[in-house]
Amino acid sequence: MTDLRYYRPLVQAGRVRPEGALVLAGGPYWFAQAEEIARDGGGRIVAAGDVPRDWQNRLTRPRAPVAGKTMDRARIMGILNVTPDSFSDGGDFSEADAAVAQARRMVSEGADIIDVGGESTRPGARTVPEAEEIDRTAPVIAAIREAVDVGVSIDTRKRGVAKAAAAAGAELVNDISGFTFDVGLAPFCAQSGLAVCVMHSRGNPETMQDDPRYDDVLLDVYDFLAGQVAMLEELGLPRDRIVVDPGIGFGKTVAHNLTLLRGIALFHGLGCPVLLGASRKGFIGKLGHAPEAKERAPGSIAVGLAAVAQGVQILRVHDVAATAQALALWRAVEKG
Incomplete structure (x- = not known):
């Protein structure tokens, strides 16, 4: 689907709205104007x-719950990498006991969903064999x-990894390839009643940052x-x-990332909840100016807000x- 014109809602908040304003995605925000964007x-x-x-219709339709959580406010998906080589926390939670303890901690801190990953997708990372990825993730999901x-x-x-994860209790499949890597994954999710997150990436982790x-x-x-x-x-x-x-x-320069973040409201036009994964x-x-990934919380929160x-x-x-603390204060200020 390629539209000649695209419409980015100019999102606002507040109880007082001008005549003709439309509610965005059935949530707390609205828009009275939109930016019409042309390919030229x-x-x-x-x-x-x-x-x-x-x-x-797509911009305003209420979004259905995801993994049991309503989409009427911003939700937090906590990242749990059970890998030895993830860019930020590789090896920290590769043992099952440490992974479950971290899941407990994140839930107590305000996580609504836990996203379990057994294959690093950092730039330059290599593909993990399916059996190894299952061994890393399925027992942890069952324990959580x-x-x-x-x-x-x-x-x-x-x-295969999604099938084992679903059997262990996963409700959502988050595919960084946008369902282009394994042609059998999308039909399995459709037949199994799973929710999915479809992400855009350019190339694969080994090559995605080669001059996108x-x-x-x-x-x-x-x-x-x-x-x-x-397709789904x-x-x-x-x-x-x-x-x-x-x-x-994922296959983007700094300038590409900033352009996407500035225009991210455009993606409401797809009629689906929008997820942002910019953390660290x-x-x-x-x-x-934070060379160490674990020092990037302030910048990550700024982008998230x-x-x-x-x-x-x-x-x-x-x-x-x-x-969670930043979101709580954000909501408090919005509501006055």
Whole structure:
């Protein structure tokens, strides 16, 4: 699906709204105007009522719960890497007991969903054999579901890993390849009743940062996600079970990341909850002068709050407690 015109809602908050304002995604935010964007670089501001009806419907329709959590406010997805080589916390939680303890900690700090990953997808990372990835993730997911009342997602590109994770209790499949790596994964998710997160990436982790280029990164990413959502729907997976993620840092330069973050409200036009996974990414280190990944919580939170202000429903983060505190204060200020 490639539209000639795209519509980015200019998101606002507050109880007092102008006549003609439309509620965004059934949540607490609204928009009275939108930026109309053209492929040729042209653009203008239009009233919400002048946005085409199909775009209006997708922008305003309430989002269904994800992993048992309503999308009427920003939710926190805590990252749990059970890998020896992830860019930020590799090896910290590769043992099952440490992983379950970390899941408990993140839930107590405010995590709504725990995202379990058994394959590092940092730039330059190599593919992990499926059996090894299953051995890393499935026992941890089963232990978390037994120990903690929380939604669990599996961060994988592989059908076999997703199947084992679902049997262990995972409710959501988070695929960084946008369901392009394993052709059997999307049909399995559709048939199994699982929710999915479809992310944009360019290339694979080994090569994705080798001079990535786009005609227009915001619109190119939108078109890719729109095409994958349509593919999933054709397989029988409704939009109510689909989350979209623009894939910050996956085959993008610093400039690409900033363009996507500035325009992230455009992705509400897909009619799905929007997830942002920018936590501790390299561009935060570069712009925030924080060479060590674990020193990037302030920058990660700043980026997350900027996205929440544009209506993003899910923040995928490492620093759960700090993010939860920031969101609590953000909501308090908004409500007055």
